[in-house]
Amino acid sequence: MKKSLFLFSFILFIILPLSSQTQIPKNPKPPLTQAHAELMNYGLPIGLLPASVLKYTLNQTSGDFAVELGGTCKITLPPDNYLATYSKRITGKIDQGKIAELDGIRVRALFQWWSITGIRSSGDNLVFEVGMVTAKYPAKNFDESLFCEGQHSSS
Numbered sequence: 001m002k003k004s005l006f007l008f009s010f011i012l013f014i015i016l017p018l019s020s021q022t023q024i025p026k027n028p029k030p031p032l033t034q035a036h037a038e039l040m041n042y043g044l045p046i047g048l049l050p051a052s053v054l055k056y057t058l059n060q061t062s063g064d065f066a067v068e069l070g071g072t073c074k075i076t077l078p079p080d081n082y083l084a085t086y087s088k089r090i091t092g093k094i095d096q097g098k099i100a101e102l103d104g105i106r107v108r109a110l111f112q113w114w115s116i117t118g119i120r121s122s123g124d125n126l127v128f129e130v131g132m133v134t135a136k137y138p139a140k141n142f143d144e145s146l147f148c149e150g151q152h153s154s155s
Contacts, residue, residue: 035067036145043097043121047142050075050086063093067104073148078141083108086148097121 035056036046055068066089073086090104098120105116107130118129125136 032145038065038094042094044094044099044119045126045139045142046145048099048119048126049090049145051145051147058094063095064091065094066091069148075146075148077107079137085113092118 032046033053033056035049035053038056038058039046039048049067050069050073052070052073053067054070056065058065069086069088069090071088075084075086076082077084084105084107087104090102092102092104093100098118100118102117102119103115106113107116107128108114114130116128116130120127120129121139122136124139126139126142128135128137
């Protein structure tokens with residue numbers, strides 16, 4: 001019995017490290033666009049925008065911005081799997097650690113669609129504003145920009 005337990009343990013000790021080295025990589029990371037880089041410059045995570053950014057404009061003085069996507073986009077947001085839709089054009093006003101006057105992002109919660117009107121950083125969290133109501137989520141959940149559902153990397 002001891003001999004077979006030792007043999008089983010030895011096999012697991014050899015096989016498990018090898019199997020973790022040969023894992024197939026997960027979904028490829030989307031390319032970082034200038035719009036995503038600007039989010040980081042303002043202290044916000046890149047995952048606030050989908051990977052399908054085609055163009056963006058930013059007025060450095062006022063903070064007014066516009067992001068153009070390749071079309072409308074649906075993404076399931078972590079951690080609670082809320083469905084979010086991004087319009088083809090997203091606008092707002094960005095400042096250090098916050099986005100105000102946001103237009104073009106909606107999320108489905110409690111059987112209804114809600115427009116996200118602002119996002120601000122608060123320590124290790126992001127606070128999403130829906131009018132006067134807010135919801136707080138860990139910022140680390142938005143460290144990666146996601147592909148729109150039904151779209152994949154072209155590489």
